[in-house]
Amino acid sequence: MSEKKRKVLLVGWDSADWKVIHPLLDAGKLPHLEQLVNGGVIGNLATLYPVLSPMLWTSIGTGKRPYKHGIHGFAEPDPHTGGVRPITNLSRKTKAVWNILSQAGKKCVVVWWPSHPAEPLPDGVMVSNHFQRAANPDPAQPWPLPAGAVYPARLAKTLAEGRVHPHELVAEMILPFVPKAAEIDQKKDRRLEGLAKTIADCSTIQAVATQLIRSEPWDFMAVYFDAIDHFGHGFMKYHPPRQPWVPEKDFELYSGVIEAGYRYHDMMLGVLMAMAGPDTTVLLMSDHGFHPDNLRPSSIPLEPAGPAVEHRHYGIFALKGPGVKKDERVTGATVLDITPTLLALFDLPVGRDMDGKPLVNVFAETPKLETIPSWDEVPGTDGSHPSGAKLDAADAKEALKQLEALGYISPLPEDAAKAVGETQAELDYNLACSLTDTNRHAQAAEIFARLWAARPDEHRYGGKLLSCQLALGAFELARETLDRLRANRRKYGAEAAAELKRRKEELTDKKPEDLAPAQQEELRRLAAKARPATAAMRHMEATLLFAEGKAAEAVEVLQSLEKSGGTDPGFLVQLGQGFLALKRWDEAEKSFKRALELDPDNAHVSGLPRSGTSLMMQMLAAGGLPPLHDGHRPADTDNPRGYFEFASAKNIRADASWLPQAQGRAVKLVAQLLPFLPGGPAPAAAPRPADECQPYDYRIVWMERSLDEVLASQRAMLDRHGHAGAALAPEKLRAVYEQQLARVAENLERRKLAVLRIAHRDAIRDPAGSAARVAKFLGLPLNTAAMIAAVDPTLHRQKKGRPAGSVGHVAVEVSPAGAGSSRRH
């Protein structure tokens, strides 16, 4: 990096979404963000799953996934009190970027989340997320600062004076959000009160940030605002256009809150940017987006963290500063990339144990990147908490109330032991969900199975277990799980219905508004549990049937659900895939098109053609390993030497009876079908009968190709054939492919199948080396000279890929035989 003294201002806007921002930018309503957008690099920032903010913001701050950083939810057991407390940074198992920067001698000012208690950053400042919470609704009452909210303590008094209490706000601060606030009966409608609290909280954060930006020396400043997320969960449902289920009066009152929230944040951003100065690098980002359109859910699941269904996959990324490109877009960024990119901005090495990567494309000049094994192994004073740090339980309780009010955590039962048990279960559940996000389905399945055994009435545990088993290819177990899920739903549904009936009889003389919120909540939970959830169960049935290769039956079930699922893009994609499997092309196209119309950013794609598999088949054929192909697909300009496809292989999910024909031969398979090759050691979650084990010995040649090249090649092929192709952004296609391939790789590794990865580019550049590797791997006396001659470098037309070592993979070469001949066990 060229700058010797770089200053970086990192601003986090929880839930900020380009889909809301772009129309406001176009209307000139976000002038400061526009400066950032026009003067720097912007892009989407892909989130992680589950989309829960404390996990995500810690991933942002560490560059690591939750199973590495240790923050798994909104609340945690308190080992010192035996109760439950809001999540703290005491659970974090790894250094955050501010620890690393502090250790490297940078002065850090951090206003982040979860950040309580404040960490003792050397020569730095930290203000925790407990700082701004007003515990008492009466502003006349004392508002003590929670212990540990500010480091160093010398700043506590000054900063505390800048806190804004919700009751301090005057009409002109509320009216931009709700112009007709005067029409609201606030005794019945508490939404305005919640709104005022959110405005006050973020104004407090702004007051702290502006105070510190002026009074404290800093090289790195991080400020986190959660208000846009709160505006979203409270008021996105009223954002224009009005949804059919939103009452007109509510729409009239609250339809302006979201826009006002963004405009207020833009004003605050403008102040921060102006105070930071033009030489400061500014990075604005969010952890995920928030559905502002037709994908807004009509209801929120009655489960902990249920509001997360409103979150969208992509957050925002905008970076501007010295040495950063101007007016450009970056693609393929994830929340995991923020910390590595910050380290690159400061010329510091990236930990190889980090899951993210520096976004090198944002730099005007490619920086010199260095890595180290792990920053956690680098000794020094980094400002982390000493082990055994303690938190005040009373303060923790107040903060928990806030999370309950937002719906992020369920109201905690009085019984502390039960509360601890439920909290720990929720943390485990989130961890398991996070593991599935990294294709660690076997580990996740163990956790879901344990949780479900303890709480068989928690059907979401069973549903997740079923998903893991499907991903693992353990279809028999999945069938058992589905049967058990059905039985449990019947049993606990009947119990809930009886209990609901009893409660209603008790409350027969009361109106709904007479009930306490807790009573209403309990009745809603019972009602939800009593519902048979037929559609959900049938959907699972269809998914399982499809996985079992019974596409016709799956489609039949899905079609019976069309009325209820017809507006769900995921459902329509699944239906389209069913039609595709049945070669009902027109119906498949119709379903896919409808899904794309509903959600252009998130449709699925399957398969990974154009990865160079045909080239390998040509080499193997030339070398003396006969290909198994049917010749149905003739050579053309896209593959002048032929495709070597075998139609039956594409149906391996339903029918693998053709495999004996493949003994001693090479078969071309798309990578996504590899998990359906029968045989291999059974996964932990899917024991197989002994007589089914390892029927064949496979040698898999996995062709790797830069995904950029694959996508460009697909595009070129579609253009030549006059097809429009997928209406998906390249970054989305890349993300989907990467996810699919990671899942396949996990399956192969677990089954301990022999795999040789050959880079398509290497096969072109160094056919001799590639041929030798393939021959050695297969253990066959192949004619390598003929293999080399089979490579025609002029076919490598799409040369726009990422640097070596990047992702592109694909396709396969199956030799159902050891040492060149099939070997039945």
Place this chain on the structure above:
Amino acid sequence: MRPNLRRHNHSAWLEPGHPSVYLGFNLHANNRTYSGWLRVGLTFDGAGNPLAFSLLAKDGAPDIYGAWSTGAISLGEVGSAAAVPEPAQVATGLGLLALGAVGVREFRRRRRQDAA
């Protein structure tokens, strides 16, 4: 941010009998140019001495978002004719809160002043 007022024009001089004028201007701030106009008013006593000075971005209610985003020009604010206003002195409502610590202090000062 102190805006740089590089170019302006005006409709007339303020004087008794002609208590308001219009100023057109370009503001150059943060590498951007903001164009706009202000209605400037003076209130005079019976002897023709100015009593109060006012700036309005437009007739009617000021733009509640504009206090900072248009470069900290006073919107609907009444102040001293002699002073070049700082953002915290001229901003109102959300504009004041957006200024952060300085704005919160100014907001409370004004409330105390109003209460007194």
